[in-house]
Each structure stands twice: as structure tokens, then as C-alpha cells.
Amino acid sequence: MSQALPLESVNHIARATRELDKLQETIDFYRDVLGFREIKRPNFDFPGAWLYGYGVQIHLIIDDDANAAGGRLSKRADHVAFHTPDIEAVERRLDELGIEYVGNTVPTTGVKQLFFHDPNGYHIEVGTYPPAIEKTD
Helix, strand or coil: CCCCCCCCCCCEEEEEECCHHHHHHHHHHHHHHCCCEEECCCCCCCCEEEEEECCEEEEEEECCCCCCCCCCCCCCCCEEEEECCCHHHHHHHHHHHCCCEEEEECCCCCCEEEEEECCCCCEEEEECCCCCCCCCC
């Protein structure tokens, strides 16, 4: 087995969009729906915002060449996943906000997941996950 890079944790997840007018809507979404808070961002020569929560940063970036996600909600799309201890509360809140989502239950574990989009069309997954178990061959 090859030696992996000396990584410790996820530092940030970057989400790019071409639409400057979606920046505030996206900040509001990550703050008000997912519970992140805006943090200081270096004075880059392009617009964006940094948010922090749950031990990870979200970097929102305006990029003219960005290819934001979109399309139908999918359980397999590129996404960021967040753990919740109360999936029913998440589902109720998404309903209150009128955010379309798709639910899934993993047959082998019974884990319930909810999939939805941020304002740029990126997939978000929320679920109640058991602790990770080391794979043994």
C-alpha cells in the first residue's frame, strides 16, 4: 500500500459561480439554511465570500469560467455532505423554506439522507451518519 499524503481534515470547499448577483443569495443560503457564519476573506482581486461552520470553511468564488452545477436533484452528483443529529428537523426546515429536496434511505444502514441545491445549483446532502468504520479485507 502506498503512503498517503499527510492530510488531517477538510479545510474548505470552494463553490464557484459566474453570477455576481447570486453571491448574496448564496451567502444567505449557507448562513440561514445551513448555519455557517461569514468570516474574514483576503482582499483578492475577484469577488467572493468565506464562511465557516462545523469545522470547515466554504469559499464562494465569482469566476467567469465557472461551470456551476444544476439539473435535476441526484443522489450521485458531486456534493458536500453535512451530518445532522436530527434529520426530521432538517426536513421540516427545508419544507418551511420551500426548498425542493429528494430523500433517500440507505438500505444496508437505514441512514436517511436529504439532497437539495444551493442557489448556484450545487448539490448539498444532509444525513445522520454512523461513525466511520475502518475497512478490513
